[in-house]
Amino acid sequence: MSQQNIDIQRAALAGIALPLSSPLSVTHAKAGTPERKGTGGAEVNAVGLTKGYAGRRVLHDTDLHIAPGEFIAIVGRSGCGKSTLLRLLAGLEPADAGQITLDGEAQSAHQSDIRIMFQDARLLPWKRVLDNVALGLTGPDVKERAREALAQVGLADRAKEWPAVLSGGQRQRVALARALVHTPRLLLLDEPLGALDALTRIEMHRLIERLWLRHGFTALLVTHDVSEAVALADRVVLIEDHRIALDERVLLPRPRHRGQGFAAYEERILDRVLQQPEGLSVPPEDTLELHPAHLVRWAI
Amino acid sequence: MANSTGSNSAVKRFVAHAQVQRVLPWLFPIFVLAIWQLSSQAGWLSTRVLPEPWAVLKAFWSLTVSGEIWTHVATSTWRAAAGFAIGGGLGLLLGLLTGTFRPAEMLLDSSLQMIRNIPALALIPLVILWFGIDESAKLFLVALGVFFPIYLNTFHGIRSVDKGLIEMARSYGLSGWRLYTQVILPGATASILVGVRFSLGLTWVLLIVAETISAQAGIGYMTMNAREFLQTDVVLVGILLYALLGKLADLLAKGLERWWLRWHPGYQVAAKV
Numbered sequence: 001m002s003q004q005n006i007d008i009q010r011a012a013l014a015g016i017a018l019p020l021s022s023p024l025s026v027t028h029a030k031a032g033t034p035e036r037k038g039t040g041g042a043e044v045n046a047v048g049l050t051k052g053y054a055g056r057r058v059l060h061d062t063d064l065h066i067a068p069g070e071f072i073a074i075v076g077r078s079g080c081g082k083s084t085l086l087r088l089l090a091g092l093e094p095a096d097a098g099q100i101t102l103d104g105e106a107q108s109a110h111q112s113d114i115r116i117m118f119q120d121a122r123l124l125p126w127k128r129v130l131d132n133v134a135l136g137l138t139g140p141d142v143k144e145r146a147r148e149a150l151a152q153v154g155l156a157d158r159a160k161e162w163p164a165v166l167s168g169g170q171r172q173r174v175a176l177a178r179a180l181v182h183t184p185r186l187l188l189l190d191e192p193l194g195a196l197d198a199l200t201r202i203e204m205h206r207l208i209e210r211l212w213l214r215h216g217f218t219a220l221l222v223t224h225d226v227s228e229a230v231a232l233a234d235r236v237v238l239i240e241d242h243r244i245a246l247d248e249r250v251l252l253p254r255p256r257h258r259g260q261g262f263a264a265y266e267e268r269i270l271d272r273v274l275q276q277p278e279g280l281s282v283p284p285e286d287t288l289e290l291h292p293a294h295l296v297r298w299a300i
Numbered sequence: 301m302a303n304s305t306g307s308n309s310a311v312k313r314f315v316a317h318a319q320v321q322r323v324l325p326w327l328f329p330i331f332v333l334a335i336w337q338l339s340s341q342a343g344w345l346s347t348r349v350l351p352e353p354w355a356v357l358k359a360f361w362s363l364t365v366s367g368e369i370w371t372h373v374a375t376s377t378w379r380a381a382a383g384f385a386i387g388g389g390l391g392l393l394l395g396l397l398t399g400t401f402r403p404a405e406m407l408l409d410s411s412l413q414m415i416r417n418i419p420a421l422a423l424i425p426l427v428i429l430w431f432g433i434d435e436s437a438k439l440f441l442v443a444l445g446v447f448f449p450i451y452l453n454t455f456h457g458i459r460s461v462d463k464g465l466i467e468m469a470r471s472y473g474l475s476g477w478r479l480y481t482q483v484i485l486p487g488a489t490a491s492i493l494v495g496v497r498f499s500l501g502l503t504w505v506l507l508i509v510a511e512t513i514s515a516q517a518g519i520g521y522m523t524m525n526a527r528e529f530l531q532t533d534v535v536l537v538g539i540l541l542y543a544l545l546g547k548l549a550d551l552l553a554k555g556l557e558r559w560w561l562r563w564h565p566g567y568q569v570a571a572k573v
Contacts, residue, residue, distance in 0.1 A: 090471060112473060122468040126486040126563045135482070136472035164565040182472070 041069030041218040042185035048098035060242040073233035115184035121171035123163040130159040149181035169200035359533035383442025395454025420445035433514035457491025
């Protein structure tokens with residue numbers, strides 16, 4: 001999606017009055033991408049990324065460009081390398097080859113601009129919720145900032161609790177607050193909603209979208225749920241056979257509802273994912289269960 | 301059949317009653333005491349073998365009134381505490397060292413594992429040769445026995461801290477001392493405390509042996525002295541004192557667990573009651 005479109009949607013959702021010159025209807029035309037100054041999002045550029053573990057190739061010569069403030073979703077079968085891509089972008093692991101830049105500079109210089117939300121919330125069980133959010137913060141008003149971030153995810157009243165008493169969804173909200181309190185310019189989400197029930201997940205989608213619109217960070221979501229990808233992302237990227245096999249723009253207005261256009265995107269991407277013959281890049285334990293196709297929504 | 305399940309549930313309901321639950325653990329000891337008292341009074345038990353509970357209680361009282369018992373208890377408690385502090389402190393320190401730094405593990409761990417297999421009490425002859433029958437011999441024995449449980453559990457605790465949490469903390473900018481104090485050390489606390497509880501139990505066992513070898517004061521000295529004068533009741537007082545002090549030490553360790561691990565779901569049930 002063009003930068004302009006993102007701006008318009010964001011402004012519309014955030015209830016900001018648009019300049020009269022801006023077209024109010026969301027156009028699907030690809031406009032030029034002017035560099036936005038002063039926004040929170042980082043521009044990410046990955047070139048020729050290659051990574052293997054113990055001789056087994058996971059990613060091969062993968063390029064990925066993410067515009068500032070863009071929300072991108074990576075989908076693919078289990079073991080396709082989507083989480084590996086995220087770990088490389090996060091700097092958790094070094095790439096075997098290739099380079100990653102943030103705003104044109106080496107990613108290692110921007111470690112503090114990158115924050116990750118993990119699949120499991122990874123809260124420190126021995127710190128109270130507020131202290132978990134304040135983890136790694138420095139400065140005089142640490143508690144205040146943590147409390148504010150906690151309020152943004154709607155958990156201000158749970159500040160003094162131990163993480164052990166929270167539900168799975170609440171823990172992920174705390175993890176989200178912990179990431180946001182650092183005002184990241186790139187937020188990496190590693191299947192953070194995978195373990196949550198369907199209703200909690202929809203709530204989390206709304207929350208993540210709202211906070212993304214408000215803060216303007218660049219977001220990269222790794223997910224196995226195509227419908228989640230379509231619900232949130234500007235672009236859905238499919239990784240297959242160690243490289244990017246599909247890069248689809250989702251040109252639906254936000255907030256997205258599961259209507260006609262939504263289903264079309266979902267079906268197209270899912271069809272593309274399933275098209276690949278079974279067993280090429282899939283480890284044996286991940287074989288698909290056989291369900292009638294219309295029942296499967298995110299079975300990868 | 302129906303009848304038996306009916307009476308079964310009646311028993312269950314009776315046992316579930318709060319007051320019954322409070323009384324139940326005491327029933328058996330009281331029963332044993334009663335049998336003991338009766339058999340002594342009836343003359344089935346010689347006072348040389350086992351004096352009646354009442355006589356033990358009287359001996360305890362006279363020792364308390366004379367103040368003799370307090371010097372012994374104080375001496376023994378001091379030895380236990382000092383030995384525990386030295387051995388436990390070293391165990392903690394070395395466990396942290398080998399757990400944190402691989403080179404330290406390679407250098408020390410296999411040697412320590414070898415020494416661990418020698419029972420502390422097997423060293424008594426050597427300890428007497430080295431330290432004589434002095435105070436330091438007792439401290440050495442206690443410290444040596446206490447060292448290993450704490451060392452092993454600290455090492456294991458540090459090594460088994462959730463790697464995911466460490467990775468998360470690093471990606472949130474924590475490193476060095478902050479990472480250590482906020483993530484690694486708290487993550488190892490549960491395991492370290494298991495070592496502490498185990499060691500506290502060992503402390504008293506080792507102290508009893510050390511004090512019966514040779515001492516001028518302490519509970520062990522008191523019982524050995526009483527044995528020479530055939531004061532079986534005083535011997536029993538000494539044994540009961542060990543039991544009591546051991547129980548107190550365990551309560552202390554439990555209290556520490558409840559405080560340090562209050563975040564842990566396994567320890568929160570007790571806090572809510």
